[in-house]
Amino acid sequence: MYSKNTGSESNACLLVLIDSGGNHWKRIIVRETIFAALEHYGIPYRVLDMAEHKLTGEDLSGCAGVLIAQQDIGKRFSGKDVSLLKEAVSNGLGLINFDNSLRNYPRAYYEIFGFEKLNPAPYATNILSIKSNGHYITGMRRENPDFYNLKKMISATLVEKHGENVHICAEAVLGKEQLIYTRHLVPGGTYEPGSYPIVLAADYGKGKAVQFLVSPKLWLNGIMGHARGIDDLFWRSIIWTVRKPFAANIIPPFITMSFDDSRGLYDFEYLETANQYGYKPLCSLLIRDVPERLFSKIRKLYAEGKSIFNTHALDYYNLLAFDFGRGEYSHKKLQEIFSYEDEWWKRAGFRQSMVIVFTGENMGQTHCLS
Secondary structure, eight states: OOOSOOBOOOTTSEEEEEOTTSOHHHHHTHIIIIIHHHHHTTOOEEEEETTTSOOOHHHHHTSSEEEEOSTTGGGGOOHHHHHHHHHHHHTTOEEEEOOOOGGGSOGGGGGGTTOOEEOSSOEEEEEEEEOOSSOGGGTTOOSSSEEEEEEEEEEEOOEEEOOTTEEEEEEEEEOHHHHHHHHHHSTTOOOOSEEEEEEEEEEETTEEEEEEOBOGGGGSTTTTOSSSSOHHHHHHHHHHHSOSSOOOOOSOOOOOOEEEEEOOGGGGHHHHHHHHTTOOOEEEEEGGGSOGGGHHHHHHHHHTTSOEEEEEESBTTBOSSSBTTTBOOOHHHHHHHHHHHHHHHHHHTSOOOSEEEOOTTSGGGOEEEO
């Protein structure tokens, strides 16, 4: 029900806390909201079921971070559990908590974030505001703030006061529509229009912690999901908090296109065909073989952002960094080759790509980034 991947034993992985004895509906969404994303991002983790296993200091010392994955799991935390968690975070452990039901936790937990007062009533919103305030978690944001509309209203918890060391990374917006919905949800509520924090990041001793104050249902496709622009809040919260070094395959899958041994066949019409289907290809040139009459077309494709170009080799048998079938070039020969290449790009009239794609017997045909 929870996850296919529960076997990582590394001390550089996440320890994910779940509760198999918790509410059925809050259990079944963990697979889609948390584990699907961890597996997509290639983040190593193992699972601890608090219904079957008490949290220990050994559990916490054997991982890079703890991720609390399930709503209402706070009911499983004893005062001893919280003391162990606070001590571990203070010593450098990362903590990411997706459970916004903070009233279930012993009050000692609040000290990590400096929480002093929680509003006893939940509220609801369908508008998020993500801040670009220089914090790592929101460091990729250009707009400040960046607004997102959810497909449905979602509940959240209001912390009325938090510590000075806490950064607000995202807020929920309460306007007229949201307030009307909230008052139907919880009659007699005292909320006022405004913006309220829903993602908080804090330093605690040597460690870091992130608290989400919005329901984990946020990550369901029917509410917002992981693919509509807020995925950075999820994975960057993890990367920021965990103890380093931390290995993860965060780079998302993507499709690209590269052409080797390009001479200008068919006047590069194949690049324009690729553009029609949404590709911006890398065209690796055999520079001696490209007719000078095509320089203007190459410059146009580059200037319009339709293709990027680099040197693949001088020609099929004269490579950049290796003497085909013989061995290494002399330093004098390398100077001649790179001088010719520099002059060629000056004549071509624009800068080549920073990606180097070698050809036959060049360092095992390695693709390198400069």
